[in-house]
Amino acid sequence: MNSKKKQVKIILLLAGLLLVGLFVLQGCKKSEPTTPTEPNEVVSAAIEQTTCPIMGNPINKDIFTEYKGKKVYFCCPECKEKFEAKPEEYIAKLPQFQE
Numbered sequence: 001m002n003s004k005k006k007q008v009k010i011i012l013l014l015a016g017l018l019l020v021g022l023f024v025l026q027g028c029k030k031s032e033p034t035t036p037t038e039p040n041e042v043v044s045a046a047i048e049q050t051t052c053p054i055m056g057n058p059i060n061k062d063i064f065t066e067y068k069g070k071k072v073y074f075c076c077p078e079c080k081e082k083f084e085a086k087p088e089e090y091i092a093k094l095p096q097f098q099e
């Protein structure tokens, strides 16, 4: 009798695992077509800043300051310091200030 109960438990466990597996697979299939985030990023990159206004290198999104309510990104902390010292000299190179 005990062994039968164990079998039922194992079957239930396997069925549960199968269900979870199906859900995971379905989740993967569903998430695949809903990841067209790359074109969006390209579109926003055209408006947003992609290069450091001081050195012209690609920006590091972890290094930024706020100027006139807008975020300004830099490639390194030294550029951030240079910008903060004379922001008006560099805003001409920033797409977010071109209006």
Ligand SMILES: [Zn+2]
Residues within 6 Å of the ligand: 052, 054, 055, 057, 074, 075, 076, 077, 078, 079, 080
């Ligand atoms: Zn830099």
